[in-house]
Amino acid sequence: MTCPHCGASVSNHERQCPYCNSFLETKTDDIPNSAFEARGQQTRPMFQAQGPDTPQPLLIVLSLMIPFFGIILGVIHTSGGHPKSGKLYIILGALSFFLISCGTFLLPLAFSAFSVFSAFKS
Numbered sequence: 001m002t003c004p005h006c007g008a009s010v011s012n013h014e015r016q017c018p019y020c021n022s023f024l025e026t027k028t029d030d031i032p033n034s035a036f037e038a039r040g041q042q043t044r045p046m047f048q049a050q051g052p053d054t055p056q057p058l059l060i061v062l063s064l065m066i067p068f069f070g071i072i073l074g075v076i077h078t079s080g081g082h083p084k085s086g087k088l089y090i091i092l093g094a095l096s097f098f099l100i101s102c103g104t105f106l107l108p109l110a111f112s113a114f115s116v117f118s119a120f121k122s
């Protein structure tokens with residue numbers, strides 16, 4: 001291939017032009033981590049979030065319905081470059097987990113406590 005910056009012929013394995021030191025764009029998706037580091041990113045993220053950092057309505061609903069899904073989704077989005085929507089999914093997942101916990105443990109407990117209380121009263 002030829003260097004797009006200076007026109008020198010460079011080996012296909014080179015990521016950097018030996019003549020002008022400019023980085024060569026490779027068209028394959030299989031770019032090693034060192035190429036990402038050279039472009040200013042520390043490590044290649046496990047998941048690269050696509051598009052703008054706006055919460056998706058479908059994922060919000062899923063986070064509310066399945067708490068652990070929301071928390072995992074939030075962690076993935078936060079590490080994948082969407083900290084704003086990632087935090088929202090985590091908060092929604094935690095909120096949903098809290099509400100489900102209330103419904104599962106606290107409401108029957110409160111109901112039985114109320115039954116015992118009214119049984120004593122009569």
Ligand SMILES: [Zn+2]
Nearest residue numbers: 003006017020
């Ligand atoms: Zn060059």
